Amino acid sequence: MNLHEEMLVIGKQAKQSSQILAKTNTGQKNNALEAIAQQLERQHQMLVTANDQDLKAGKTNGLDEALLDRLALNENRIASMMEGLRQMIALPDPIGEMTELKYRPTGIQVGKMRVPLGVVGIIYESRPNVTIDAAGLCLKSGNATILRGGSEAIHSNQAINACIQKGLEQAGLPPTAVQIIKTTDRAAVGELIQMADYVDVIIPRGGKGLIERITQEAKIPVIKHLDGICHTYIDDKAEIEKAINVAYNAKTQRYGTCNTMETLLVAKHIAKQVLPSLAEKYQTTGVELRGCQLTQALLPNITAATEEDWQTEYLAPILSIRIVDGLDAAIEHINTYSSQHTDAIITEDWSRARRFLTEVDSSSVMVNASTRFADGFEYGLGAEIGISTDKFHARGPVGLEGLTSQKFIVFGDGHIRQ
DSSP states (O other), rough: OOHHHHHHHHEEEEEEHHHHHHHOOOHHHHHHHHHHHHHHHHTTTHHHHHHHHHHHHHHTTTOHHHHHHHHHHOOHHHHHHHHHHHHHHHHHOOTEEEEEEEOOOOOOEEEEEEEEEEEEEEEEEEEHHHHHHHHHHHTTTOEEEEEEOOOOGGGHHHHHHHHHHHHHTTOOOOOGGEEEEEOOOTTTHHHHHTOTTSSSSSEEOHHHHHHHHHHOOSSSSOOOOOOOEEEEOOTTTTTTHHHHHHHHHHHOOOOOSTEEHHHHHHHHTHHHHHHHHHHHHHHTOEEEEEHHHHHHHHHHTTTEHHHHTTOOOOOEEEEEEEEEHHHHHHHHHHHHHOOSSSEEESOOOOHHHHHHHHHOOOOEEEESSOOOGTTTTTSSSSOOOOOOOOSOOOEEEEOOOGEEEEEEEEEESSOOOO
């Protein structure tokens, strides 16, 4: 078979599996999730060995440190993958939930029922943990899934897929409920995003170029975000130590993630109390600072920030800093440059916090917390299949409910319309 024919087979198998999953009960889905988690534990060494192959190839091919960090599967990340699956087991199954049931004047009862989307196609780069998160979330929400990981993670993804297949078989579910596209041929992506007869939604996770391409070429609805230009604003009513700790964590806890802070905004009346100490902490961990003129006056050894810096998702140990007049200026800057992913305010003034929550138009808006919490695992979703900065069909971390839809249901007793 050629690539087109191979992709059609994958699509047909996924569609058939989605019909089985749609009527699979919660217990059987949970059994599959637990069986997959146990396989990850048993095959720990196989996963690490496969990942080492990918890491060595990545270094040889010149992948930068941020991409290598995304690619790495260490003991903690494998444990997190297992924990994510077990959190999903503990979560209520959304499928079949009936809500908003109301009697109409005619006597019929009208409501809504939550149902799977069907077949979810997921295209992603670098992070092999996405394979397990996506498979688990789609399985629990009753969806079949087709996964196309990046070529740089091919060995890791196939090792994880072996665990998934074994777990599905142990639970009596079709192995084709989760399929990984094994070819590294980039044309497979083009085929997948055109398969409207078999795939119901596409979720791309990766660089801006990938997501722009998918958005432009797909014949299937896309749930996406393009950038993670995340901000933290330190208000002049902030507690100094709290502000320093949160802003430091938001940038340095991990550099290569979409919820890492890329721009720090500081109210001018508190800048002298905050920035020198915070800059010292950043510089001890190798973070390059770029600042506006007011920031440079306080921190004379840093690089000047340009207009391009305010528009850049670095995914690296680089931070742009701007001193602003106050809350109004901070909100204006964020709504001008933010990618509508995650933005935070540090303040002890609740009225200002409420204004920030109301006026900042992002998928996650935070008060006195690190932007690094914008994550499905941290939000209690078990894991996430991605972050959506769209306003339809889902927004923010996409967990179980974001992978479902609703249909209207009607109960009658021989009712006829007059």
